[in-house]
Amino acid sequence: MPVAEALTQILASAPAAPETETVYLEQAVARVLAESPTSPVAVPPADNSSMDGYAVRSQDCQNPATTLPISQRIPAGSAPLPLEPGTAARIFTGAEMPAGADAVVIQENATEADGHVAFSGPINAGSNVRPKGQDIALGAEVIYKGRRLQPADIGLLASTGIDSVRVYRPIKVAIISTGDELVEPGSSLGAGKIYNSNRFVLTTLLAKLGCEVVNIGRVQDDLAATTDALERAAEQADCILSTGGVSVGEEDYVKAAVEALGALQLWRMRIKPGKPLAFGHVKQIPFFGLPGNPASSLITFTLFVRPFLLKMQGAHIEPPLRLSVAAGFERSSAGSREEYMRARYENGVVHIHQNQSSGMLSSASWANGLVVVYPHQTVALGDLVEFIPFSELLN
Structure with missing residues (x-):
């Protein structure tokens, strides 16, 4: 399925925002407004x-x-x-x-x-x-409902004398790490093993979104174990994320387990990297099956999971800013999938990392955004290409 169509279907499936709570402004940054506050004063209050x-x-x-x-x-x-x-x-x-x-x-x-x-x-x-009221008129709506509050928003509310706001409560997101090969950092690395980096990337991304993380832990490559982990996650969380096990290999059990407990709405996108991304429900709880390769997991999270979780928390979704910049690279052969390439934009030119392997996380650490190359598109040196800064995707 094409990326835009998949995202539209995924966002349409987001459940309604949860209950609300009132917090002081100091605790309100990055929270989503559940009301549209009106100003009790004019700002400034006099000429x-x-x-x-x-x-x-x-x-x-x-x-x-x-x-x-x-x-x-x-x-x-x-x-x-x-x-x-x-x-x-x-x-x-x-x-x-x-x-x-x-x-x-x-x-x-x-x-x-x-x-x-x-x-x-x-x-x-x-x-x-x-003049009086030049910034905000008496009784005017200060910020709209669904706004994810930024520092300037907090200051704007404070300038009207408002000291607390009603926001949606944080949602709980469960993380399941699948794969017999995974070990946690700090442990010794045996033969055939790799460290579980995906859990740390997802945990920090979820924290920046204001979500509460439920760590289900590592799950063996086994259908019964995978099914049990998904059931436990559905009991504890508002949304479930798993990494790995969603492809078509003999040791990939996530797809079968999800279908046994619920349903898959989407599976396999026309995207690179991240083709085996899955979306569905486990006992009515939204589920994302992210690829196990670290770069694929990161990119699919930013493009699909992030806006979905923000909508679940009541946020008004705005597409990420896309800049039109000069390419400092060439792509003579056109692909059939929409490709998101780790890239670095400097001095008016964007360069892609020399290694776009989906298993390489160092390229994402080096990059400051993603270049979008559409199906059947070739790129010559100096051509204008779309660039999405990470500041639009990781905040």
Whole structure:
């Protein structure tokens, strides 16, 4: 199945977001809003000065050379008096404008002496003034429901006086590692064994998404053991991820176990790497069977699992940013699958790693994103290609 069609079907199967909870802003970053907060105040709450200078009535400053007495001094945080006609007020950045004033002359364009200030006119109304509600109007929706909160969002909410928000609770995701060859880091590496890197990649990716990880552990290449692990995962988690065992080899048991306990909706995508990706349900719990090769597992997680889990947590899904950049490589032969190549974008040019083997995780560590090469597409040096930064996929 083509990538776009598979992703559409997968996202359409995402269950509704779970229950909600209220958290303070300090704990809300990366959480998904379950409400659309409205501002109890205008931001800024009053007209204020955007510069250090002098608050004036523009009508008093229409002569080519104007000198006005200074009637008051207004630092930020103080309550000003109304501006007396024919006078100026010394004012500082962020300070509230006095009633009657409609402009600020910056201090670089003014000369103060003997309690008076001189500057050249005319002065335009509104100059260097930030009007009340310029950022957020009273009662306006601050951020929309379904937004995954970023640091700037937290600051925006704080600027309105909101100190807590209602968000969706984190979902639980079970990880099952299949394969007799796997051992955990820290153990001795016997003949025919490899260290289980996939579990660590997935655990950290899930943590960045705000998910709670349920580690089911390593499962032997055995149908009964695989079936038992899937049953335990379905009892404990909102979604299940397995790595390995989803291909067509004699020692691949995940597909059969899933079909015995539920159903597979999708199996085998028109993608490289990651062709044996599987998606379905185990006892009504969503299930992803990721390839065992580390690079394939990472790439399929970012493209399919990440948006699915975000939608499960109530997030509004936005496609990742794709940049059109110059290719620093050539591809003379066209493939039949949509290929995601580990690549590094620097100084306006993107280069691919020399080894695109699905078993190589070092190439992903070297890369800062993925180049997309579509079926039947060739690439010449300097051609524009699509590049997806990892910052769009791993956050």
